[in-house]
Each structure stands twice: as C-alpha cells, then as structure tokens.
Amino acid sequence: MTTLTGIPAPAAASRSARGPRLRGLTWLVRRQHWAAFWTVLAATVACVALIAFLRAGMMDHLHTIGWPHPTGENWERDVRPDADRLSSAGSALGFVPVLLGVFLGAPLLAGDLEHGTAKPITSQSVTRVRRLAMKPGMTALVVTVCAVAASAAFSWWYEPLKAIDMPPQGWISGVFFDNTGPVPVALTLFTILGGVAIGMLLRRVLAAMAVTFGFAVAVPLVGSYLRMDLGSVVTMTTHQGVGEAASPELPGRSLPVGPVLPHQRRQTHRLGHLQQRNDRAGPSRLPGQGTRRRLVGGLPSRLADERHAVARRRNPVCPHPRPRGVRPPPGTQTTGLTFVSNRETDDMSRATSIEVRAPQSGA
Amino acid sequence: MSAGWALRDCSFRLPAGRICGLVGPNGAGKTTLMGIAANLLEPTAGSLRVFGAAPESAEANRRTAFLAQKKPLFRLFTVAETLRLGRELNPGWDQRAAEEIVRCGDVPLHAKVGTLSGGQRTRVAFALAFGKRPDLLILDEPMSDLDPLVRHELMNTLFAGAVEHGTTVLLSSHLLDELAGVCDYLLVVASGGLRLAGEVDALLGAHTWVTGVRTGEGTPEDLAPHGVVESRTSGQQISALVRPYGAITGSWQFGAPNLEDLPLAYLRSPDAPPLITPSAQVAGHTGPKETAA
Secondary structure (H helix, E strand, O other), X not given: OOOOOOOOOOHHHHHHHHOOOOOHHHHHHHHHHHHHHHHHHHHHHHHXXXXXXXXXXXXXXXXXXXXXXXXXXXXXXXXXXXXXXXXXXXXXXOOHHXXXXXXXXXXXXXXXXXXXXXXXXXXXXXXHHHHHHHHHHHHHHHHHHHHHHHHHHHHHHHHHHHHOOOOOOHHHOHHHHOOOOOHHHHHHHHHHHHHHHHHHXXXXXXXXXXXXXXXXXXXXXXXXXXXXXXXXXEEXXXXXXXXXXXXXXXXXXXXXXXXXXXXXOOOOOHHHHHHHHHHHHOHHHOOOHHHHHHHHOOOOOOOOEEEEEEEOOOOOOOOOOOOOOOOOOOOOOOOOOOOOOOOOOHHHXXXXXXXXXXXXXXX | OOOOOOOOOEEOOOOOOOEEEEEOOOOOOHHHHHHHHOOOOOOOOOOOEEOOEOOOOHHHHXXXXXXXXXXXXXXXXXXXXXXXXXXXXXXXXXXXXXXXXXXXXXXXXXXXXXXXXXXXXXXXXXXXXXXXXXXXXXXEOOOOOOOHHHHHHHHHHHXXXXXXXXXXXXXXXXXXXXXXOOOOEEEEEEOOEEEEEEEHHHHHHOOEEEEEEOOOOOOOHHHOOOEEEEEEEEOOEEEEEEEOOOOOOOOOEEEOOOOOHHHHXXXXXXXXXXXXXXXXXXXXXXXXXXXXX
C-alpha cells in the first residue's frame, strides 16, 4: 500500500542537472526516431564520401586528356565511362526521395495513430500545434541538411564534366536536373511531407507506405513531363534522305533531345545510333517508330526522321553558341518543318510556327 | 449520423474533488465521453467544459490526464524513458510519485515497455498519468488487467492522492464491486442517455428494496404512487427497487440497496425515469451534454 506524499522535485534543479540536452518534444522526437535520423545522416555522409572518392578518380582521368580543354581525336570516348558512372549514380539517387517518403514520411504520424501512442502524447501538457509540428519539422530539418549536402556533392561531381559539355544532354536529362541545385531538396521534402499527410489521413502504416510509394513515384514522373517546358522545344521534321548533309543547323545554345547526327560530334547517344541504323534500313522497319510518331503528334508515319531540340538562351550547359536559325538543308525533300521557339527570343520569334512545304514528289 | 449516437441527452456536472465512477454497458458511450473530456474526440453536438475551459484549451490540457483503455505506450521506450517523457512534457511533473508507483510493482526501470506484462504496463501507464499531477484524472477501464491485490493498492494510491491534492477522478469500470469502496460519485449511462448521476450516498438513500407478498398481477397498489425502478417476482414473493415519494404503506420489508444493485437495476429497466441529484444538474440545462468538473 502506498501513499504518495512526495513533493514534486524542483524543476529547475533537475533541469540544470541534465545540462544542455534536448528537452521536451525535441527529446521525444529524437528518442522515437533517432534510428531513422542517424541512418539518414550516416547514409548521407557515406554518399558524400563516395562521391568525393569517385570524383577524385575522375579528375585524375580528366587531367590526362587535357581537361578543361580536352585534346585528341577520341577524348569523348575516353570520358564516356566517367559520364556513365555519373549518370548511373544520379539514377540511383533518384530513388532516395521515394525511399525516404515511404520509410520515413509515411510511418511518422501513422505509426502513432495506428498503435494508439498518439493518445499518451495528447494527454501531456503540450499544445496540439506544437505536437503536430515538431515531428515533421525535425524530420524536415534533418532531411533538408542531408539533401543539401547530397545535392551539393553531386553538383560538384558533375561540374567538371558540365564544363566540357558531357554528357551531351545536360540539364534536360532528369538524372542531372533532379539531382543538382534546389530540385532534390524540394523533391525530397515534398515526398516526405506528402507521406506524412497521407499517413495522417490513412492512420495505417502499411497503407500509408503503399500510397506514399505511388505518390513518390508519380511526383518526379509528372516533373519530367513539365521539365521540358522550362525551355522551348523545337521540333524539326525532315522527310527521308537523312544523311550527314540533311542535318539542319541547330539554334544557338540549344541542346538536342532526340536523335543526334554523326557530324554533330555527339554521336554517343543511344537514340542517335538507332536513328542512323533506321535511316539506312528505311522508315518502315523502324523499331522506334511508334514512339516517334507520338512525339511529332499527328504527323504521318511516312516521316522518317525527327529531331527534337531544346533551345534556350543563356544555357549554362552549352556555353558555345552555334549559328542561329533553322534552315532546311539543301537538296533534301522536305515535307514539313515545324518549329516552335521561345517567343521572347527576338531573332527566333520571327520563325515561330513555320511550316514549309516542298513538292511531294518523293512521297 | 449513420453510426448512431454514442451518447445523447446527457447533461451533468461533476463537482471538483470527487472520485466518480462511470458505469454503463458496452457501447454505452463511456469511452466517447472520456475521449471528449481528454480532447481526443470532438462532440458532434453539445459541449463539454473542463474546469470551465474547452477540452482543447491549453489550460484544460495541462490540468487533465487520461489513461486510455488499451494503455498505449511506446513499446521501445524503457520504463525510465517513459517517465522522462512525462517529465519533459509536463511542467508540474511529480517524478517521485511516478517512480514510487512503478517501484511498488517491482517494475525494472531499464526494461523496455514492450517486454513488460500487461499488469506492469498498466502500472507504468498509470504512473505516467498520475505523475502529471492533474486536477482531473480520467481513467478508462484502469483495472481490467490487474490482479485484486494490485488493484487494491493502486486504488488506495489513487484515493490518497485525490484526497491530498483534491484531484477529481473519473473512472469507468465494469466491476461494480470495485467501485463501491472508492467512489463517492456515480454516473450511469445506458443506450446513450444518462440514467443516474449524483453522490453515491444520495443515490442509495433515494432508493429502497421492498419485499412482500404478491397479491395480483402488475405493480402492487401500495407501490403505485412511488417510482418503481424494477420489480421481480418469485412465487408469491415480489421484491422491487423503489424510489419512494413518501411513506410506503402496507406490510413490506425494506432493505437498503448497494452500489452493485442500483446501477444494474437502472440498466435493466430502460423505462425507469433517470435520477440526477441537484449537485449533478447543469444550471440552466442548456447544451445536450455538459460537464463542469
């Protein structure tokens, strides 16, 4: 039998004895999620260390080919393994927001709601707003620090290759767009807080994780559709006879999106190879035809070749401007040339929505 | 409301400093009422005030502690960490009282909560609620998984603390005999409505068991002017729980009801008019549901 006659211990004394450690809700959140937080922080440190190691190796290699002004016939081929390694690392990093959203964001509040442990916390002397804001807030803080570090490290790794325009697609590619600058930070925070919100609504950990997975996969997909709208996409369509001479000049500071012709120096792109083979084989046996037809949108399938280019002024990725304007190469039979450009670009605005029709003798 | 009313036509006040038992069948709305008072739920209609403040206010939150039916705790926390949780999140935390409750059950402070037995976990949850030193302590089925010895000990702790600090305690239970020794106030809810509310002594004093010989069908004439809550016949004998409105005439034997009979009789007879003593009545009777603790 017990009678409780104890006087409450003086709060100030017990506080000072504990020293400057985390207090209140901060302590609770750290105690509850320290494993997850430390995992994320440790993984970030490991990732940055790995990037530093790989970048050091890459720089050694780049200096042997005369970086930043590479010389030699085949320097692009020499650089390709470095660029490929960067690309695959970027692809792997693309899964990180999904992982964090599913395993950190979704269970954050759903766990407490499902197991009833939200109740004892509700019963303590903390306000509802602080209670609800502290967990996602601290998680967001940890994740922001990690995402900024990872983004900076990846950008740092990419920088030397970007200076020599490798890999050729540059920022258009999701691998680089989603992993450099503020985009990875924003993307990660969005998937995590999305996961937290989904968890709050569903109140079940497993269901919240499943829905968050779909959400986190959908967000960058939607982003990849919108990414091209940051520049102006110019589609050039030529008919047959796509040889070396048939390649139109690209507008200045533009980046090719689709097939690339051999003389344009960037023959490394996979689609480019495919395109060349198909040109030799003829349009009817084109494996990628369906896709390409969709890309041109409504143009007949007899069109054997398209080129997609993104033209954008002051593009940092492609610092050397090429002659502007698009002209059909002489001697080719051109049925249509559609071209949409940035209206703000004065010398290109005159060329907006041009359609040139040549006699259809070859069709 | 598609799921039906959990609680309706329920207006009462609970005077401060009382130990109040909340009794009712399963699904009567006991947990709903407690959840509203503990700011876990919001009433669909009506209002509930804790010490004159809304349950969601910081004032009410600080002064109320709630022990949920399932005693949810963080399973990966140790007992010491669970108590630290209370210390970190409550300005008026009483570490000594909380630790004493835990120590009395020989619960190791460094054991993970998930490894404890049900009774030990209840003890830790109880310590977490009690260490807050609340002015209103809400306990939902607190004793259901405790052995009689521990139940007795914790009840004494509760009683002593309540007397010493003037804590109002609202506890729900199925075990009527368990309430008998502890409660001095009683609330009986059934089918969503309030059946009995008031001081235990006043409620018991307002009723009497009447036993006598049955003379005909239905309610005996002698008892008709009084409120008959429940009557039972066995052979020629009739016994009834009566709320007398004056002296009962005739040859009857009288007996005092106990705290076990009274709620049961009211729960079995949904037609009997509810009895709410003056101290439990809400002044003005405005909202459909109101508590002033």
